[in-house]
Amino acid sequence: MQLPYSDILDIAHFSRLFDNKSECYKLFWFQAIARKIKEGNTIITFEELIDEMIADAWYMVSEYHLNLGPSDALERVVHRLGKISNMKSCEKKEVILDYLAACEDKEVLTMKRTLSQNVPYRLQAPFMESMKGKEWNRSGKNLAARINQEQRLMYYFLQFRGLDTRIQIQKEWADYIEQNYEIIQGWVERNLIQYLQRRNPSVPGIVDKLYPPKERNLEKVKKYWKMIVSIKPVCEIYGEERLNEKNISIDHFVPWSYVAHDELWNLTPTTRSMNSRKSNSLPDWNTYFPMLCKSEYLSYEMMWEYPEIHAAFEKCAREHLNNQEIKHKLYQRGLSEREFSGRLEEVMFPVYQSAKSMGFSNWSLRV
Numbered sequence: 001m002q003l004p005y006s007d008i009l010d011i012a013h014f015s016r017l018f019d020n021k022s023e024c025y026k027l028f029w030f031q032a033i034a035r036k037i038k039e040g041n042t043i044i045t046f047e048e049l050i051d052e053m054i055a056d057a058w059y060m061v062s063e064y065h066l067n068l069g070p071s072d073a074l075e076r077v078v079h080r081l082g083k084i085s086n087m088k089s090c091e092k093k094e095v096i097l098d099y100l101a102a103c104e105d106k107e108v109l110t111m112k113r114t115l116s117q118n119v120p121y122r123l124q125a126p127f128m129e130s131m132k133g134k135e136w137n138r139s140g141k142n143l144a145a146r147i148n149q150e151q152r153l154m155y156y157f158l159q160f161r162g163l164d165t166r167i168q169i170q171k172e173w174a175d176y177i178e179q180n181y182e183i184i185q186g187w188v189e190r191n192l193i194q195y196l197q198r199r200n201p202s203v204p205g206i207v208d209k210l211y212p213p214k215e216r217n218l219e220k221v222k223k224y225w226k227m228i229v230s231i232k233p234v235c236e237i238y239g240e241e242r243l244n245e246k247n248i249s250i251d252h253f254v255p256w257s258y259v260a261h262d263e264l265w266n267l268t269p270t271t272r273s274m275n276s277r278k279s280n281s282l283p284d285w286n287t288y289f290p291m292l293c294k295s296e297y298l299s300y301e302m303m304w305e306y307p308e309i310h311a312a313f314e315k316c317a318r319e320h321l322n323n324q325e326i327k328h329k330l331y332q333r334g335l336s337e338r339e340f341s342g343r344l345e346e347v348m349f350p351v352y353q354s355a356k357s358m359g360f361s362n363w364s365l366r367v
Helices: 025-038 046-063 073-084 093-102 106-115 140-147 171-179 181-199 219-229 272-278 285-305 307-320 324-331 337-357
Strands: 043-045 155-159 166-169 248-252 267-271
Touching: 025 046, 025 073, 025 171, 025 181, 043 046, 046 073, 046 093, 046 106, 073 093, 073 106, 140 155, 166 171, 171 181, 219 248, 219 267, 219 285, 219 307, 248 272, 267 272, 267 285, 285 307, 285 324, 285 337, 307 324, 324 337
Parallel strands: none
Antiparallel strands: 043 166, 155 166, 248 267
C-alpha cells in the first residue's frame, strides 16, 4: 500500500514500521499514537497509549476470542481485566478506558509495564539504521537518551518516569499523520488483519473483528419467522417457549462473534430474554442441534407449501444466503427431514467445532 508522499519527511523508512510483525505491539502502539494525534494531542504518556492499546485489543480477545500471539502480554491483560471487572465483552470503549485509568490491580500494572519495555523504543528502528544488535540491549532510560540523539524521528522522550514517561510527537509528523489519517489508518488495519489472519488461520471474518460489534439488521429474517409463527405453532429451541409475532427475536446458533455473518442457516428464532441468556456462547450440540433441525425443517416445509412464505424466504435469501452452493444444498425442493438434517449438520458442525476450539464456552439452559 502506497503511503502519501512528503517532501520533508522520510516516508520510505516510515513505511517499514511494520516490516517485522512477529508480535502485535507495534501495530497497537502506533495506532494509539495516530488516534491521539487525531484528537489534537502531541505530548502523550506511556500509560495513555498503553490504555488505548488494551482498549483496542479488548473486543478482539474478549468478544471475538482472537489469539494475539503466544504468551502475548496484551492478550493476557485483557483476560485479567475480564476476571476482575464487571465489563461486558462488548463494553463501550470509554468505559474500558475509565476503568483502566482507575485500576490499581497489581497484575494489570505489571503487565502495563511489560508492554512499555520495548515497543516505545523499537517502533522507530527503521529510522535508526546506525543502531545495531546489542545497542538495543539497554535500560529504558538509557534507550530514551540514546534515541533522543537521533535526527528527524516521529517522536522523542521528554522525561523518563515509568508509565508516566512522556513522548512528544514532532510537528511535521503530527501534521502529516493528521492530514492523512484515513489512509494511514487503512494501512495499519491492513497490517493488523494480515497479522491476525496468520495467528488465527481458521477464524472467518477477521476484517469484521477489529472493532466493537455493530448492530446487525435481521429484520427480513424476523419478518420471515413472524409469518411462519402466524400460521403454525413454533417453539424456540432453547426453553421451548411458544413464539408469537411480539416476542420473537433472532439468534445466531454459532455466535456472530465467531462466524461474522448473518447466514440464514445459522439463524434461529427465540425470545429476546433467551437470546440475552445464551449471549455469546455455543449451545450444547447434542441438546440443541436436533431441535434446531426440527425448527429449520418446519420452516423449509412451509417455505415450499405457502407462496407468501416462499416470497419472504426469497427476500431473506438475497441478503442472508450468500453461498449459492449451500443454498442449493439445503433449500432445494423435495428433501426429507433426515436428508435436510444431515445436510445442515455437514454445513454447521465444522463451524461449530472451530468455534469451540477458539474457546467459545458450551451453554445449556438445562445445566
